[in-house]
Amino acid sequence: MTKTFVRIASAVLVLCLLTANVSFAAESQVEESTIDMDYLQSIMDSIKEKYKDKVTDKQLIEGAINGMFDTMDKYTDYYTQEEAESFFSDVDGSYVGIGVRISSETKAICIVEVFESSPAAKAGIIKGDIVLKVDGQSVEGKSTDEVAQLIRGKAGTKVSITMQRLGEKDARTFEVERAEVVVNPVTYHIKDEIGYIKLDIFSSNSNLYMTKALEEIDKSKIKKLILDLRDNPGGEVSQVVKIAENFVPKGLITKLDFKSEEKDDEAYYSENKDLKYKLVVLVNESSASASEILAGAVQDTGSGTLVGTKTYGKGKVQNIFPILSPEAYKKYEEELGVKIVDGYDLINNHGIRPTDDEILGWTKITTGEYYTPKGRMIDGTGLQPDYYIENEELKNEVDLRTIDSLEKRVKPTINDKSLDVFNAEKILKFCGYEVDSPDMFLDGETSDAIYKFQKDNGLYPYGVLDFSTQQALNNKLEKLQSEYDKQMAKALELLKD
Structure with missing residues (x-):
């Protein structure tokens, strides 16, 4: 099992605490017009025979899989290996790189953020530096995505970046070793006896940084708090539950209801007997999913006040699992005598961990719904704030x-x-x-x-x-x-x- 799969699998296990061990077995009732797999194979053969350009079996299979998942709700997706890496980096709250953010607004490729303790920060790169070259290659005319691809690479490898710094005549060249970069999704400050915390996403390290922020706020004996969840797209249920325990009184935080009979519904509770803060939660139309779990729990329990606009309205939860490649599918069918497409089935039921090249891609599929403490299911409707206030931004x-x-x-x-x-x-x-x-x-x-x-x-x-x-x-x-x-x-x- 390669390092890439280990990293992704660990991220998925944390993410899937809301949908772990879900079975993806076929429905017991089979439609009368079940399509013969030979039919799909015949279509693939026909395409390869007639199509003028080159196309591989892998491309056709991934196209067919994409098409199947496109017929479901907008939260269900198929990811290639590369797309999955990007997705898990967001969920995990870390990625391999040098630890900078470059702007897509500016005409020049400009560093607009350098993450704390990152390889870039240690190398001396600062906010405002303008990228001229990466590994000797000029970035003039390239998009931010293209430049980001040049900067990215495997952990332990080095990249040379030539920068122009305002006020200096000569450009600087930095040799930076790529490494895992942990992204802090929490910013906070205290002003006029009121604490303010902005949470960008519920990634795997959100509770860690939230705890640190609250510890600093508590040291200042602050009892009034603004929690800003505006534009927070959600994330891991395990993280939102841990964070909610700081703000929600003892009792139900959220309940997850799954379709599969093999997966028990789950309920998450707070054990908080002493609420510390007079709380206001800021939300808007881009506060979604896990953000709505927290905001809904605060509103239903009366532990705070919601201010802003109606939230996004995503009341569904997803599970993510790896799909074995056709070659791996055939290999394990011959070895084990069973047909397996879900890589987790291979791990959980047979103790075999697939390698990276045995995974075709990953699927994110809707498997259940969540409810607020008062039993509200807000999918498609969102949460109405206690005070509806629009901004003129x-x-x-x-x-x-x-x-x-x-x-x-x-x-x-x-x-x-x-x-x-x-x-x-x-x-x-x-x-x-x-x-x-x-x-x-x-x-x-x-x-x-x-x-x-x-x-x-x-x-x-x-x-x-x-x-x-x-x-x-x-x-x-x-x-x-x-x-x-x-x-x-x-x-x-x-x-x-």
Whole structure:
């Protein structure tokens, strides 16, 4: 069993705590018009005979599998090995790489985040560095996805990345060894005796980082808390249950109802006898699945208040399992005398772990539904917040949520290109100053907009993005965020009462 399968299998075992050991045996009632497998083989033979270009059996089989899963609900999918790796990286909260995030908005390939303790951070790469070359190959004209593919690789291997840093004449080249990067999905801060926690996803390490955040908040004796689940797509049920125990009183958190008679329904309970916080949970139309489990439990138990817009409405749960390749299927049929397509059946029932090349792909299939403590099934309907508040985040074609504070490390001037310029352009455009589509480039038009902003705010007007101007823009951004994030404003109002 290879390292790749070990990593994926371990991620799946954690993910499938909501659907573990589900049997995928055929239904007992067989349709009268069951299709003979020879019929499908004949279609494949006909395609290979008539199709002008080249096509392999594997391509045809994967196409047929994709087609079958496409007939089901939108949460049921088939993944190739490569697609499965990407999916499990999100669920697992870690991946093999150097630990940076590059922007898909900027024209240049710019580093917009460097993960803490990552190989990139240790090598000295910082936010705002612009990628020029990867392993000596220019990235000019390449998409962010193409550049990401060049940077990715196997753990222990090295990649050479040439960067341009604002304020430096010569480019820098970094030799970075790829390794497993753990992504922290939790951000938090304390302001005016109120704690704020933003949770991006319920990945395998969410509870670990949530616990750390709550420990810091508890040290400050904070009793009022905002939990931000906006744009959180969900994740592992095991993680949401652990996190919910911090906020939900003793009793039911959620119940999972499965279709298969071989899989018992599951109920998850909180043992929390002492609720610490006066809680407000922020939700929106992109708060889904596991986010709705937590928000629904908070609402049903009266342990907090929901503020925002109606949630997504995903009340279904999925199981993920590996599909054996045709060759492996035939091999184990001959060896064991049984027909097996599910790789987990091979492991659980026969003690044999398939190798990577014996797995054709992975399927994610809907196997059940979940219910809130009061028995609500919210699939397709979502949760209505206690206070329905919409945000006005888009103005002058700029989304306020995409703007970061300026770093105040260097002073960009005419013809400079940097991430600070990019964020300055977005703030200026949001405020109505004449700026074309933000592009990181401090051209004449951007300089004119900076000049006008400086003049309007009592600063020395000369079109250079100096530190005083950057601070003024940061102050403006903070004010805009408080004005336009009406959901946050309502949460603060409720907690200050």
